[in-house]
Amino acid sequence: MAGLILSNVWKKFGSVVAVQALDLEIRDREFVSFLGPSGCGKTTTLNMIAGLETPSEGQILMDGLDVTKVPPRLRNFAMVFQGYALYPHMTVADNIGFALKVRNLDKAEIAKRVADAAERLELKEVLGRYPRQLSGGQRQRVALGRAFVRDPHVFLLDEPLSNLDAVLRVQTRVELKRLFADLDTTAVYVTHDQAEAMTMSDRIAVFRHGVLQQFASPLDIYRNPANRFVxxxxxxxxxxxxxxxxxxxxxxxxxxxxxxxxxxxxxxxxxxxxxxxxxxxxxxxxxxxxxxxxxxxxxxxxxxxxxxxxxxxxxxxxxxxxxxxxxxxxxxxxxxxxxxxxxxxxxxxxxxxxxxxxxxxx
Amino acid sequence: MAANLSHAATSGFGPIGRRLLVVGIILLALLVTLAPFFVLFGNSLRPADEFLSDKSGLWPSQLTFEYYAAVLSANGTTFRILLNSVIVTAATTVIAVTTGCLVAYGLARLKLPFRLSTIIGLTFLIVRFYPKITIAIPYFVLMRDFGLRDTYAAVVIAHVSMTLPIVVWLMLAFFEDFPKQLEQSAMMDGCGILRRFFSIVLPLTVPAIATAALLTAFFSWNEFLFASAVGPLNAKTLPVEISGFITDKGTVWGPMSAMGTVIVLPVMVLALIAQRYLVRGLTAGAVKG
Known part of the structure; x- marks a missing residue:
């Protein structure tokens, strides 16, 4: 668990400015959504927090510590990717336990934590299966399990529900909200779906053309928008x-x-x-x-x-x-x-x- | 051709005729491909006097196994040469594939300035384009100067330099198509570049690596020019040995054919076993799955 501060963060790809002059403070244990149309800079910002992209300018602080140039593997942030990015050659159990194995935890501890995560996400029956043998909803839960099992400082979720069909999406949204209420941890959730952002977040950051438009609670965003776009x-x-x-x-x-x-x-x-x-x-x-x-x-x-x-x-x-x-x-x-x-x-x-x-x- | 076929489809032949036509074309292709092997195998079983008769057919009238017996029992020479071939092929394959994979992964992942990745990649490809004989002599001179002439190392170095470009080129296409999110996911899970490569990328590129390894092995097993230039005696491989059957007293057909069959068999068996991988490997990246 940790608070995050983004201070005057810029990201340029060649002559294209993806994110400009971003100042954002995410409090400890806060659930924050990045909302905006595609190409608005929300995923780029998430990737910079993850360490997958390095800001062209500016600083990212975690609990006051400058992590701008710290590689992702040393940040202990967990990420759920849009396409889930499950390892196709590993079973569900190995997928969930991989990060722990990389950290050289002993086998009994890994097995225990994997079993806990599987229990919580109703994956016990499929632990021995491979990702290709799972339904979309199960894959999505494995991706979540991979993040939960690690006890990370910050959860990063990149449109985790966008590959699910409409019914499952609403159902999973509720489950997610419940899970994160239990976890009580810092989370950044990228979405272009305003219903997800409104229902799940403590605060929403609305992006457009790489510029932060407004950062406020869902009701404030709705009843007190900063501008016409929001x-x-x-x-x-x-x-x-x-x-x-x-x-x-x-x-x-x-x-x-x-x-x-x-x-x-x-x-x-x-x-x-x-x-x-x-x-x-x-x-x-x-x-x-x-x-x-x-x-x-x-x-x-x-x-x-x-x-x-x-x-x-x-x-x-x-x-x-x-x-x-x-x-x-x-x-x-x-x-x-x-x-x-x-x-x-x-x-x-x-x-x-x-x-x-x-x-x-x- | 297409017009003829559609003509055949609408009149005359009918569906059975069309099928016969297709089967005919396939048989013709098989005949062209397999006829030399048939003749080779036939000759390896043909009695010596039949080689000189102008009445003998494609298949010998009598069969003899004396050439195989002779070739396989020649004081262990054949086995020594077979062992040479195996050693050279195995070493070439391991070195070329390992190095090639690392080079290709580096080229695919490192962000080099000035399109250096493309330039280095192209250089690797261009070295495949000129006639090999042009550098056979320089290789001979180099190996002599390094004191490596007629050693395994000389042949292996020559073969690696020939096959590395194929491996790099094939693997580069694979690594560039490799899903980026899987590697990002591994980074988030705590992997550095080596762990990422060995735990995630490598297991998922096995078909491509198998293809690269097979192509390399086939090349090294069959290669004649460089092997004869830099390894004529102690490091002699099977193709070099075969050329020895062409002597100033004429060609020794029977043993040469037997030896030829011995060389071709392992390649054929391997190709049959690996054909599934080969097709998948060579066409991967062509269509996004």
Whole structure:
């Protein structure tokens, strides 16, 4: 168990900057996710923490110790790879015990620890098999077992669930969360799946184009995003973004209607200026008396909820309704906006100016 | 050809005719490949007087085993030469494969500047392109100057220098295709470069190494030019011995054929046993599995 500090870390591959000026502090026993689209620098950052890549600039500290140039084998970090990277020529037991064998532990101790890990991961029956004889889920558990058995300072997980099918992924996500709650150890988890990041993490670091966008708790990321990218990347269905202008009456004009703003946020806005208005589906309620009139384009039934795609001459929105409210494509419906659920972003920089989190604080 | 075949398929021949055609082509290929061995084997059993008769067929009318008896009992000379061949082949194979694997792994994994890996790799390939006879004389001079002439070392050094490029080239392709994550995983598990190579990479490249070893062994076992240049007497190998049957009094056909059969047999048996590995090894890397 250990805390990690990344201080002004850069990684360049030739002229390509994969990670720039990254400052990040991961606390001891914290579960942190790196979230972002592919190519955003999250895996490169993980590899630098692992020691598989060396930063072009900057320092990585573990419990105050500079490990920037320490080779991976001396760091005692365990890693679960995206493709599992099980050794094909070794049995499950040998795969799990390999790191211990390399450390010259005695055979009885290795056998005991392998048996413990197998027990915990329900792998007892397959210890004698080879990776090619296992199902996807079992391989994934062997990869985890290989990490658990070592008692490492830090766990590093690189999209460990991405090779599983949808049902197994959700199931394994829950199991993982339980396992890590028991282990109570530092873990860094790379994913492009926001549901994994939201459900498992103490804090999420959102990356884009090699730049850290925000590092905060899941609810903060959701309700208090630092900018338009974070706001639109996190959340399903995705946030709708439309242009809006602040009128002289301190009301926001969008979709040909006016929206009253809470007093507290007016100081941050300029009359006559245009902003990007972000609206999450759950803050848009279908109601006959709603101030906004829009046409239903498409209805997606998900069972527990229904997603309604709406349009008018002014733009498009995605709203959520309960499955009991019938809405059909082609219907005209009314929408009620919840002013406490508004997000406003600077149109140029994308920086968040007003968020629900902010509104609530005031 | 394709037009003819499709013509044959739509009219005349029918499916049976097409199958016969295919079988015919395969038989022809087999005939071309195997006919020399048939003649060689036939001659090794042919009575001496039949060699001079112009009426004798491809297969002798009478069989004799006297050449085998003579060749195999020639005061142990044949066994000594057979032993020479075995020693030279084994030493060449072990040295070329071990060194070649390490060189190839280094080239595949080290990040050398200025595309040095490619340049070194290409150099290894280019040395395969010129006629070998051009350096047979320099080798002779070198070995003489080093005092190694007519020793096992001389023949083995010559053979290693000829086979190392094949091994490096073959293994380089293999190591470059080797899944990077497996090695990274081994690094995370605490392995340094040697442990990684011997515990993870080596066991998983056995088919390629077997292929490299077989190709090297076949080359060394069959090689004549360098063996005769640098090891004419004490380090004489089987192919050199065979050439000795061509004398100024004529060619001694019978014993020569018997000796030829003795040389070819082990190669054939080995190739048959290893054919599965050979095909897998030579085509690996061609298609991503």
């Amino acid at each position: 706001a639109t990347f996190v959340g399903s269905p995705p946030m709708s973004v439309v242009e809006a202008t602040l009128g002289d009456d301190n009301q926001l004009r969008a979709f040909g209607t006016s929206i009253a703003l809470p007093e507290a946020v007016l100081g941050k806005l300029k009359v006559g200026k245009s902003y990007d208005l972000g609206l999450r589906a759950e803050d848009l309620v279908l109601a006959p008396d709603g101030q906004l009139k829009m046409r239903v384009d498409l209805v997606e039934h998900l069972g527990a909820q229904t997603i309604v795609h709406l349009s008018s001459s002014q733009g498009r929105l995605i709203a959520q309704s309960s499955p009991t409210e019938p809405a059909k494509a082609g219907d005209m419906v009314g929408i009620r906006l919840d002013p406490a659920g508004l997000y406003l972003f600077d149109r140029q920089s994308g920086a968040a100016i007003v968020t629900p989190g902010l509104i609530r604080q005031n």
